[in-house]
Amino acid sequence: MNEWIWFFVVEVRARKAETQALVEGSTALLQCFLTATTIEDALHQLDDFLAAEAFDRLAIRKAQSFEHDFTRDEIGNDVVFAGLRQAAASGLPHKGTMVVAREAAAWKS
Helix, strand or coil: CCCEEEEEEEEEEECCCCCCCECCCCEEEEEEEEEECCHHHHHHHHHHHHHHCCEEEEEEEEEEEECCCCCHHHHCCHHHHHHHHHHHHHCCCEEEEEECCCCCCCECC
16 A cells, blocks of 8 residues: 655644643644555544644644655645655654644743
8 A cells, every 4th residue: 555645734722731832722723744544544643643742633624645756846835845755754743834823822931
């Protein structure tokens, strides 16, 4: 079975944790990148990764898969391209850009 590189934009809620800058209960949009063979496996990995980062998934705003031979022209966004390349090279999930609305989140000081 072929392994795909997955790109997600997820709405998350911060859980109480010392490892992140958001206050408990704050919400944000977060890019995540990972490798998986099926969407089910990708979602399982995504939830495990978010839990380890002290986030709960509220919604998936975007989910897209790419073959390992993707090109910059296919992606069209340098930030997403770099995230996909990192996931492909490492095989490990990682976070990309986080977008936080002032009304929806509070930062620890």
